[in-house]
Amino acid sequence: MSVSGNRSLTLLDLVDICDNVHIRRPSPTPHEFDAESLVPLCLSPTLGSPAIGLLRPILIDQLVKENQSSAQLNKPPLWDIRLDANDVSKPFVHRTDGGTGALTPSVSFQPWLDTHTKRTAAIKELCERWRDTGVFPDVCGPKKWRSELYPVYKDPFGPHDHPTRIPSDEEVEKSNFAFEMERSACALFGIVTYGVHMSIYDVVHEEGKAETLRLWVPTRAKTKQTWPGYLDNTVAGGIPSGMGVFESLVKESMEEASLEEVLVRQHARAVGAISYFFRTDKGWLQPEIEYLFEIRIPDGVDHAPFVPKPLDGEVECFEFLDQDEVMTRLKAGLFKANCGVAIIDLLIRLGYVTADNETDFMKVQTRIHGRFDYERW
Structure with missing residues (x-):
């Protein structure tokens, strides 16, 4: 074909x-999904946290459901979801938009997911559960699952460092490495x-x-x-x-x-x-x-x-x-x-x-x- x-x-x-x-600019080849509003996935909800991915509305809806499920099970939520730029009720703020100073919607890991090992474990449990329960089967279902981990970096254009080459956890957290996740699921989160x-x-x-x-x-x-x-x-x-x-x-x-x-x-x-x-x-x-x-x-x-x-x-x-x-x-x-x-x-x-x-x-x-x-x- x-x-x-x-x-x-x-x-x-x-x-x-x-x-x-x-x-946020015209495409030379219009796509049926161009009208979707994409929201940055940030490493943490603090100001200046790097964007590590882009989320589609369908994925954000699923993350909202995940937080609701966590609440019902008396578990801490994984996601800090800030879709209303005027909502200042939370103690953290959105990243700013392109130097304008305007607050923009964002999704990030909750503050308790503050190390690469915690983020990796949380994403692993989430993606494996989605695989086993049929959430997004066209991306990370059993037939698409690769059983291969990909690295996620704080700066996608920065160094490819990794915990195997860094002597201590403290130095890992200061490095460019953020966490790792199943290869097939990277497209769900818009990860580089x-x-x-x-x-x-x-x-x-x-x-x-x-x-x-x-x-x-x-x-x-x-x-x-x-x-x-x-x-x-x-x-x-x-x-x-x-x-x-x-x-x-x-x-x-x-x-x-x-x-x-x-x-x-x-x-x-x-x-x-x-x-x-x-x-x-x-x-x-x-x-x-x-x-x-x-x-x-x-x-x-x-x-x-x-x-x-x-x-x-x-x-x-x-x-x-x-x-x-x-x-x-x-x-x-x-x-x-x-x-x-x-x-x-x-x-x-x-x-x-x-x-x-x-x-x-x-x-x-x-x-x-x-x-x-x-x-x-």
């Missing part, structure tokens, strides 16, 4: 598909998540001809929970809590593509990152940062060690496609949305897409390195 229907997509169209959330993408390619030079880029492209298994049957980047995967960026790449390279650790460590090169704010067709929010790597197969070497092969069942096959075929399939909408953007970044970085041959070059370039309108949360 193609995301394009029957028309050929432009590169900017592909970016619009992936980066389709625009906070992180991943790695790697392209393996070579450049063919033939006398009298223009150089040709060839890229290893996998087809996702039809059993995948998300984007089954679409094309992907050579290696791609999420960064689990407690694992570094490069170590995640090494892990995914073996699991998805049978690439030996020694080869990845010797040849993989970090080449930046892309960032975009994606809303699913069900309205769930997925702001993501993907760290990019590449391996250019050296000239004159045996290609065999660099040839990816399916291993864990998440990939059906790999194809070695030239740049024209890659572009054809991109514009046909055959790539998973964020993988298409990662490949656009590759084509820009290698000089195949330039300001001279792409009308929307600057729009594309700036959109795929955005900040999710974070200052407007």
